[in-house]
Amino acid sequence: MRAMFAIAWKDFRSLVSSPIFFVISGLFCCLLSFTYIRQIFDFARRSMVLAHQGQGVNIHMSVFASHLSLVNLILLLAIPVFTMRALAEEKKMRTYDLLLTSPITATQISFGKFLAVFMSGMVLLLIAAIYPLGTALFADFSWGPLISSFIGLALLMGIYIAIGLFASSVTSSVILAAFLGMVLILSFWFIGQGAGFSDDPVLSAFFEHVSVGQQFVSFLQGTLKLTAVVYMLSAIALFVFLTQRVVESSRWR
Amino acid sequence: MIEVKNLTKNYGDRKAIDTLSFKVSKGEVVGFLGPNGAGKSTTMKIITGYMAPTSGSVEVDGLDVFEDPVEVKRKIGYLPEIPPVYGDMRVIDFLKFCSRLKGVPGKTMNSAVASAIEKTSLQDVQKRMIQNLSKGYKQRVGLAQALIGDPEILILDEPTVGLDPTQVVEMRKLISSLRGNHTIILSTHILPEVQANCDRIIIINNGSIVASETLADLAQSQSGTCRIGVQVARDVEKAKSKVSLVEGVKHILINGMRLDIEMSHSSEGIEAVATQIVESGSGLLEFRIESSNLEEIFIKLTSEKETSMGGVQ
Structure with a gap:
């Protein structure tokens, strides 16, 4: 366990102090600030108009949901950049030798690497959480859907990280690892499109279930479904497991 | 261990x-x-x-x-x-x-x-x-x-x-x-x-x-052997085949017009090699007995071009 946390902590430190992290989190802040302010003004204007007619608008769906969708979109591109170095660079710099000849298991290596990027990703999520939290200072809204959305987003990020890690484990080229990670993550999103292409109700239901988008929408709507949580956790487990296999395989290849 | x-x-x-x-x-x-x-x-x-x-x-x-x-x-x-x-x-x-x-x-x-x-x-x-x-x-x-x-x-x-x-x-x-x-x-x-x-x-x-x-x-195991470097003017192959008949010769390496001979260390053997080369008519230019040290042992043991005449040891 200690070795796993040592790997996680070391990687976390080196990741969050790298220029790439500064650039991405900086851009992340700018983009979110720009869009969030527009959305909140837009929301204020509309709610004033609708209040005249005796109606209300839901701040969660009209502001937070689109805010979080944007966060998701950025994570989709940023996470492969965070994970690309995890194992590919170890191989390239030959520090992989150190990990593989230390008295630790492939499972500890894979989980340690996963945790490291997950913690760095949580830094981004914390930044993203500042906006709704700031809104809470002058607005009153129900916290349930917001919390469930953030749980969903954290789980979703876990999937991206696990996929990115797997991509990084199969190559020693950092660039290739980032590209492969992005392609795999995008394809996870596009599986859902298969539903539209098939007439078979069973097949179309299947595609809907394995689509990461469908599962995420339920979190966004404030429903914490057990199936969705299990889906997310098993997707993470699957890719961490695949990574573990690839790391382990270097011992018997 | x-x-x-x-x-x-x-x-x-x-x-x-x-x-x-x-x-x-x-x-x-x-x-x-x-x-x-x-x-x-x-x-x-x-x-x-x-x-x-x-x-x-x-x-x-x-x-x-x-x-x-x-x-x-x-x-x-x-x-x-x-x-x-x-x-x-x-x-x-x-x-x-x-x-x-x-x-x-x-x-x-x-x-x-x-x-x-x-x-x-x-x-x-x-x-x-x-x-x-x-x-x-x-x-x-x-x-x-x-x-x-x-x-x-x-x-x-x-x-x-x-x-x-x-x-x-x-x-x-x-x-x-x-x-x-x-x-x-x-x-x-x-x-x-x-x-x-x-x-x-x-x-x-x-x-x-x-x-x-x-x-x-x-x-020690190598000390019973010695190396002889021989330079001839022509017919290096012929010299080699003649030398290989001498008792105690272990390896012969041809290197251009040079022969590197390794053999058990004995005066009779060395004399016999010299005689054979002269008799082969290849034109003996140089005949040098080299001492054996670790470097040579290493080169000998790992040399791939060697013409083995009975194994290393």
């Missing part, structure tokens, strides 16, 4: 090592010698559990490397050819990280790190980023990493490659200071290193062991 049995490793069709077997006992310093690509690194990587062999087994202290990899790795400190250091870490942080990886208990971690730093004389650079260190210092950081946790076995893959001459001397001193406390396997293709440090040498060529003896024994 270490027992290697019938180790074979194939990379695709290429055999990197071929049924290698040897033993290393506790406290011994063994030099692993061979030309580039002989299979030294591969063998070392297999002993450390970094990769698995195609067939054969390695036991460390009675534990199989592939059944108890974690236990075995605990006993081994390994310095690969390229020191496995993270450029973006400070020396001391890196060594702390290593001690956590190696499961050094939290209480003794600081003293373990301090003693590794002291042994490798890294005190002056311990707060510096590894990427800013010179090659020699990086190599020392790599060695400090291997020393952390005081493993019983040290496996050092070409520890002096790429160092300048003073650094090489320092590294050698460092390694000899580690004698006695550790069982050391050291690979190199530099001979003085072996002479300076090792109790025993294992010479490996093309994936097979060609000699595994103490230095003294090796010198």
